[in-house]
Amino acid sequence: MTQDMLLTMVSGVPWTIALTAVALLIGVVLGIPLCAMRMSKLVVLRMVANTLILTLRAIPPIVWLFFIFFGLDTGYVSLNPFQAAAIGLGLITAANMAEIYRGAMSAIHSGQSEASMALGLSTYHRFFDVLGPQLFRVALPSAASYAIGLLKDSAIASTIGVHEIAFEASHVSQRTFRGLDVYAVAGLLYILLSLPIAWASRWADLHLRARVAR
Amino acid sequence: MSLNSSSITQADVAPKQPLLRLDAVGKTFGTHVVLEDIDLSLAAGEVVAIIGPSGSGKSTLLRCINQLEPPTTGRVTIGDTTIEAGHTPTRRELMVLRRSIGMVFQSFNLFPHLTVLRNVSLAQERVMGRTREQADAVSMQLLARVGLADKAQQFPSRCSGGQQQRIAIARALALDPQIMLFDEPTSALDPELGLEVLSVMRELAEGGMTMIVVTHEMRFAENVSDRVIIMADGRIVEQGPSGTVMRNPQTERAQRFLHAVKDR
Structure with a gap:
């Protein structure tokens, strides 16, 4: 393994991080309205949300990426590989985050909502002052494991030409006819990236636990 | 606003003018009737205890009053606001x-x-639009009143x-309510801790607060409340001045209930 090969592979790291971060951000944000629709009193909204979530989760990510990158690029929209991958993974993440939020919501005692209503708090304040912060704490461990999964799944963006770790590894491997050490290094890079997420999640979990323990 | 409402609650309102009125309030869950035809009116400063066996609809009645549980029939009137069942x-x-x-x-x-x-x-x-400083000042007074000023930052x-x-009582009082509803406030507490809550409630009652208390504390019902309502099977089976109802109940159902709990 030459320094040159190593550097090429490391150059994929920022792309992996950027893709994971953008997709996660899209998912974390869009997951909120999706979850709200999923739990709405209106049947129509629930059905729309259910259909969206089911569709996003049932179709393999790689098919979504191909669909967005090759399918939508019809002259009207022009997406570069990174944008297509970020949108695709972001939407899939939104569907999964919506389900994670929903699970967390059911873990919060109904008394929290009732106390907020009895105090006259509006729906907005009930969510942002009372339920949201608790939801964050409850959803954090599942969201963190999802983030680690997403980091690894971002490798499929290599198939549409995003220059992330897996893309660079396969590039180096094809150029040098070496597989074992190249892909081992790629694997190591993914491990190194996952660890901080796991640590941060553990730390935040311990730090916040005291404030939600009932 | 707050000054006005509290001075009205004290004495100016004629006893005929109820602060809260329920007319024929009922609640059904599917085909299950939880509350039936409840009439209740509450004058300012009055303390009413609601007692009765579990499942008699006491808590549901309380929750219907502030619409945590929308009633299926009847109407709830407070001041000049009337909420009619069936209309959101x-x-x-x-x-x-x-x-x-x-x-x-x-x-x-409490919010953990x-x-x-x-x-x-x-x-x-969020609701009254007080600034953080104003709110915290009021909160500190209320926490001191319930004897917990030293816990403020915990x-x-x-x-x-x-x-x-x-703390939950202080939180509810912070909005200057005209009426306080207590839903079995001591049922989750061991007797000793229950006493400290009851003594806060007794002080509130003596201070002229209008209260409805759903409780299993028979002594509180007899000694602190002005009026006792006994419920069974979603209906009011007996009501009247606390001494009379507790010591000399007229209906068979009330007698049976009070006999069963007389040693509490």
Whole structure:
């Protein structure tokens, strides 16, 4: 393994991080309205949300990426590989985050909502002052494991030409006819990236636990 | 606003003018009738205890009053706001209703992610539009009143059940309610901790607060409340001045219930 090969592979790291971060951000944000629709009193909204979530989760990510990158690029929209991958993974993440939020919501005692209503708090304040912060704490461990999964799944963006770790590894491997050490290094890079997420999640979990323990 | 309402609650209102009125309030869940034809009116400063066996609809009645459980029939009137069953109340009506009515729950329901002080201040800021400083000042007074000023910066999980319930009372009082509803406030507490909550409630009652208390504490019902309502199977089976009802109940159902709990 030459320094040159190593550097090429490391150059994929920022792309992996950027893709994971953008997709996660899209998912974390869009997951909120999706979850709200999923739990709405209106049947129509629930059905729309259910259909969206089911569709996003049932179709393999790689098919979504191909669909967005090759399918939508019809002259009207022009997406570069990174944008297509970020949108695709972001939407899939939104569907999964919506389900994670929903699970967390059911873990919060109904008394929290009732106390907020009895105090006259509006729906907005009930969510942002009372339920949201608790939801964050409850959803954090599942969201963190999802983030680690997403980091690894971002490798499929290599198939549409995003220059992330897996893309660079396969590039180096094809150029040098070496597989074992190249892909081992790629694997190591993914491990190194996952660890901080796991640590941060553990730390935040311990730090916040005291404030939600009932 | 707050000064006005509290001075009215004291004495100026003629006893004929009820603060709260329920007319023929009923609640069914599917085919299950939980409350049937409840009429109730409450004068300012009155303390009413609601007792009765489990499942008699006491808590549901309380929750119907502030619309946590929308009644299926009848109407609830507080001041000049009337909420009719079957019509979804407007946001404004709900706001008026809930600002006028404070509620204390069996399971306290403090916000675990907020300090004790923030628990008491939050709704003052969000609902009454007080600034943080104003709200915190009011909260500190109320916490002192329930004997917990030293807990202001703690999280609720660091407080005992009795302390949590006293904080919950302070939180409800912070909105200057005209009426306080207590839903079995001591049922989740051991007797000793229950006493500290009951003594806060007794002080409130003596201070002229209008209260409806759903309780299993027979001594509180007899000694602190002005009026006792006995419920069974979703109906009021007997009501009257607390001494009379507790010592000399007229209906067979009330006699049976009081006999069963007389040693509590």
